[in-house]
Amino acid sequence: MSRARLPIIIGKGRRKGLFGFSSRIFGGDGYDLAIVRLSRDYQSGEPIDLSDMDGAEVILHFCDRDSLQLTADTINRILRNWK
Numbered sequence: 001m002s003r004a005r006l007p008i009i010i011g012k013g014r015r016k017g018l019f020g021f022s023s024r025i026f027g028g029d030g031y032d033l034a035i036v037r038l039s040r041d042y043q044s045g046e047p048i049d050l051s052d053m054d055g056a057e058v059i060l061h062f063c064d065r066d067s068l069q070l071t072a073d074t075i076n077r078i079l080r081n082w083k
Contacts, residue, residue: 008035008057015041016057017048023061031068034059 010016015038023030037054062068 005057010035013041015039017042017053019048019053025061026063030061030063032059032061 008016017036017038019034019036021032021034022028023032025032035057036048037057038048039052039054042048042052060071062071
């Protein structure tokens with residue numbers, strides 16, 4: 001059983017951000033996307049760095065472009081169907 005707190009809630013006023021970076025695991029292949037807790041409120045699109053973060057909720061590791069593309073396609077499908 002995972003120790004993760006579910007669900008991870010993303011929304012206005014939640015002080016969460018997305019932080020993408022080149023992976024340092026598995027020999028440096030791939031990219032990681034972290035959903036992070038932020039130390040203060042930020043405007044959407046405003047740059048953040050490590051000092052702005054209070055920790056990570058979750059880190060997604062993408063081993064290849066196809067996996068990232070499938071994830072992006074799924075999120076875009078949700079966005080298109082959002083009423």
